[in-house]
Amino acid sequence: MIVETLTLRQMSLEQLRQHWVQYCKDDLPQHSSRDLLLRAIIYQQEAATSAVAVRKAGRRLDTAFVAPGPALPRLSPGTVLVREWNGVPFAVTVTDDGFLWNGRRYASLSAVASAITGVHWNGPRFFKLDDFTREKSS
Numbered sequence: 001m002i003v004e005t006l007t008l009r010q011m012s013l014e015q016l017r018q019h020w021v022q023y024c025k026d027d028l029p030q031h032s033s034r035d036l037l038l039r040a041i042i043y044q045q046e047a048a049t050s051a052v053a054v055r056k057a058g059r060r061l062d063t064a065f066v067a068p069g070p071a072l073p074r075l076s077p078g079t080v081l082v083r084e085w086n087g088v089p090f091a092v093t094v095t096d097d098g099f100l101w102n103g104r105r106y107a108s109l110s111a112v113a114s115a116i117t118g119v120h121w122n123g124p125r126f127f128k129l130d131d132f133t134r135e136k137s138s
Helices: 004-010 013-024 036-064 109-117 128-138
Strands: 078-083 088-097 098-101 102-106
Touching: 004 036, 013 036, 013 128, 078 109, 088 109, 102 109
Parallel strands: none
Antiparallel strands: 078 088, 088 098, 098 102
């Protein structure tokens, strides 16, 4: 848990020690003064925050430079996509402005796939439209 620097500065040495053990999940530095421990905690928090930012930027760059695959088929309004998930068939109807499933409109196939499975899915992959594209281009 990241704690604001102002709050850290108000903590006693014992509170800082407890926070170090909880946050850093590491043994306390030997013979650490309050000031040194405070600086170490702030450094660890900033390093963790920076590492997350670097990973996110790296992922954005990775996806920005991926060569585009074959185009997905154009879906006409009225088309019904059927996918079996955990033994249950799900039918989704393509509309002019999105997709209709279970009486509710969705803006994307990914939103429908996520609603069905409860986790994030790439919609065209969930409905196996990318398989259809690979077969057509072969």
